[in-house]
Amino acid sequence: MKNKNIVIYLGILAFGLLLGYFFFGSSSNNSTTTHNHEKSSKADQMWTCSMHPQIMQPEPGDCPICGMDLIPAESSADGLMADQFKLTENAMALANIKTSIVGGGKIENNAIKLSGKIVENENLNTVQVSHFAGRIEKLLVASTGEKIRKGQLLATIYSPELFASQQELITASSIKESQLELYKAVRRKLKIKKLTDAQINLIENSGKPIQNFPIYATQTGTVTEKMVEEGDHVALGEALFKVSNLSVLWANFDVYENQIHLFKKGQEISITTNTNKKITAKVDFIDPVLDTKTRTVKLRVVLNNRNNELKPGMFVEGKTKGINSNNEETVTVPSSAVLWTGKRSVVYKKTSANESVFEMQEVTLGNRIGEFYEVLEGLKNGDEIVTNGTFTVDAAAQLQGKKSMMNKKDGKVTAGHENHNGMANNFTKKERVKVSKEFQNQLKNVFNEYIKLKDALVQEDTNKAISASKIILENIAKVDMKQLKQNKTHNNWMSLEKEIKEATTLISKTSKIKEQRNHFKDLSIKLINTIQIFGIDEKVYVEFCPMANNNRGAYWLSKEEKIINPYYGDKMLTCGEVKQVIE
Numbered sequence: 001m002k003n004k005n006i007v008i009y010l011g012i013l014a015f016g017l018l019l020g021y022f023f024f025g026s027s028s029n030n031s032t033t034t035h036n037h038e039k040s041s042k043a044d045q046m047w048t049c050s051m052h053p054q055i056m057q058p059e060p061g062d063c064p065i066c067g068m069d070l071i072p073a074e075s076s077a078d079g080l081m082a083d084q085f086k087l088t089e090n091a092m093a094l095a096n097i098k099t100s101i102v103g104g105g106k107i108e109n110n111a112i113k114l115s116g117k118i119v120e121n122e123n124l125n126t127v128q129v130s131h132f133a134g135r136i137e138k139l140l141v142a143s144t145g146e147k148i149r150k151g152q153l154l155a156t157i158y159s160p161e162l163f164a165s166q167q168e169l170i171t172a173s174s175i176k177e178s179q180l181e182l183y184k185a186v187r188r189k190l191k192i193k194k195l196t197d198a199q200i201n202l203i204e205n206s207g208k209p210i211q212n213f214p215i216y217a218t219q220t221g222t223v224t225e226k227m228v229e230e231g232d233h234v235a236l237g238e239a240l241f242k243v244s245n246l247s248v249l250w251a252n253f254d255v256y257e258n259q260i261h262l263f264k265k266g267q268e269i270s271i272t273t274n275t276n277k278k279i280t281a282k283v284d285f286i287d288p289v290l291d292t293k294t295r296t297v298k299l300r301v302v303l304n305n306r307n308n309e310l311k312p313g314m315f316v317e318g319k320t321k322g323i324n325s326n327n328e329e330t331v332t333v334p335s336s337a338v339l340w341t342g343k344r345s346v347v348y349k350k351t352s353a354n355e356s357v358f359e360m361q362e363v364t365l366g367n368r369i370g371e372f373y374e375v376l377e378g379l380k381n382g383d384e385i386v387t388n389g390t391f392t393v394d395a396a397a398q399l400q401g402k403k404s405m406m407n408k409k410d411g412k413v414t415a416g417h418e419n420h421n422g423m424a425n426n427f428t429k430k431e432r433v434k435v436s437k438e439f440q441n442q443l444k445n446v447f448n449e450y451i452k453l454k455d456a457l458v459q460e461d462t463n464k465a466i467s468a469s470k471i472i473l474e475n476i477a478k479v480d481m482k483q484l485k486q487n488k489t490h491n492n493w494m495s496l497e498k499e500i501k502e503a504t505t506l507i508s509k510t511s512k513i514k515e516q517r518n519h520f521k522d523l524s525i526k527l528i529n530t531i532q533i534f535g536i537d538e539k540v541y542v543e544f545c546p547m548a549n550n551n552r553g554a555y556w557l558s559k560e561e562k563i564i565n566p567y568y569g570d571k572m573l574t575c576g577e578v579k580q581v582i583e
Contacts, residue, residue: 047072048091048399068094085400087356087393097389099350102331102381112262114269114299114318115332115372116253118310121302124245126219130234131194134159137212139230141223141241148243150220155240156212165190166209173204221245224312249303249310251281253318254296256330256374260286263320269301270319277309331375336550337387338365338373339394339405346405348393350384358386358393360403391551433492435534439483444536445475446500447557450527453507454556457520457566458573462511469508476500492533499526517567521554528555531582539583545576555579 047070049063060070071090087097103113134157141154148154169186176183190200203209225242228234251271255263263286271279287298301318303310337347349361366374379385386393397404449472456464476497484490503523507516531540541558548554548567556566563576 081351081359083403084351084357084359085397085402087358087396089356091396092356095389095392097356097392098387099384100334100337100387102333102375102379102383102385112259112320114253114255114320116251116271116299116316116318118273118303118312118314118316119250119252120224120244120246120312121248121250124221124248125224126221126243127239128154128215128218128241128243130157130215130236130238130240131192132157132159132162132213133234133236134162134213135233136228136230139228141226144223144226146223148217148219148221148223150217152217153214154217155215157215157234158212162193162213163209163211165193166203169200169203170207170209215240217243219243219245244312246308246312247304247306249305249312250284251301251303251316251318253299253301254294255286255299257290257295257297259330260290260297263299267320271301271303272317272319273310273314274316275309279303331379331381332372333363333375333379333385334387335373336552337385337390338363339390344405346394347379348386348390348397349379350386353384358397360394360397360405361385389551391546431533432535433489433533435489436483437537439480440535440537442475442479442483443530443534444538446472446479447527447531447536447538447540449475450523450557451559453520454558454566457513457517458564458569460513460569462513462516465513465516466508466511469504472504473501473508476504493530496526496530496533500530517548520556520566521549524554524556527557528582531557535582539581541578542580542582543576544579545572547572547575 047057047060049068049070057070062068063070071094072088091097136155137158138156139154141148165186169190172179172183172186187200191197199210221243222245223241224244227239227241234240253269263283265283265286267283269281269283271281273279281301281303283299284302285298285300287300290297333347339346345363345365347361347363348358351357351359361378363378364376366376394405449468453465453468453472456462456468479493479497481490481493481497484493500523503519503526506519507523510516510519528542538559541561542555543558543563544553544555545565545567546553548565554567558564561578563574563578565573565575568575
């Protein structure tokens, strides 16, 4: 009996050990497996750049292209459709990727949404001119944006012509009893020059001419353009300032051709600014002529701006209510949302409301209206699309082997700088014309100072940039257009010269590095075209950065193949590539 109990106890013990192994041994094995899996996952972690997703490295560090810190790459995209891909929230934030709901066209309550822009009221614009020739001795308006009032002293001018006319008055005054008609004629002559009776009487009574004659404002308003500097010589009737009355402004809206019949003068429009200010106004004018390029007409409303809350250049949105229309919806998207390659136009649509999941969508575009494109096929109102950082999203699609701008079908593609849509030349290559060696040398002097301007922007030295731009203006004034024999060549140069001067002048008048670089972008395009046409008997490199100009890309010229980016300085000094060599 005792032996029998021992056998039973041993059996129970064996069974307990078996159960213990089953529960705890299995758990231990699972724990070890999980630990090893996590360790393996960490070992497999790859690191990428938020701005250049084509970069993949096994360890954290700096991006070899732009120098930014690398971030963890997304390891999987389980549960996604074949053409969809996912971005991490960290990458979304660092690359400043933004999305917007597609609007435009017909919206709620039978309303039409219009995109517009605030501009100056042309009826209230005036130009302050000089009524006599002379030299500006003192200029009391320092810069644009200053407010002036009617009768305010703006400048003093020394005018030999006016000085002589004052002396005539003094002489005629002494003999007016015998030469009354001559005296009256001299006074009339001074009145034509806009001298007041009080000023004329002061000169006559004092017997002394005024040497530096005052110029008074003829209109109350804001100086929106300053056309002269102290020491400049001005001619009779030459403009000194452009003065705008900004207390009343206009808002111009673009109306599609198929919507023109829905609007009429006096119709009420609800206007919203980007600062969420809401205004109700009425249609004041509808342009009777259709713009054949955009297939739109301008619709204008007048806005009261007594509190100066509205600024010319602001974008606004207008809505009209109570419109019954059977026309199809008009879908518009910002130009920043669209990528092009050949004949294809694509956008990236966000397919999940709660996650950063995207998919490429081909679209058919209609007319361009301002900063927007009409979408004929591929999108509908209510879709959510990428409107900022589109190039970055496209690079991520290429990296993950999804449909992208450069890849119609699934499959890995190399996503380097060459695949940015903006890398395609946005200027047309020009045919070279024959010009004299002397003309090319004069143009080379302009180019050499341009290089100094570029170097100043690389160093972020705004003072050097201003100095270089002023010398560019001096050198371009020395280019002898008489060297150009053919009328067509002469006209080409006149057009390019004007545009180069405009961009360079804007650089010389600002000390803000961001504004200088923005104008430098325009100057570069004009100078590229100029050197393509005329040549400077020297090898010139056309270089491009896809990140500049808010990811739309920007060009510059260089004497060397090495990339030294003038748009970012030390931040991304080597970002870019050579797009063309002009010889």
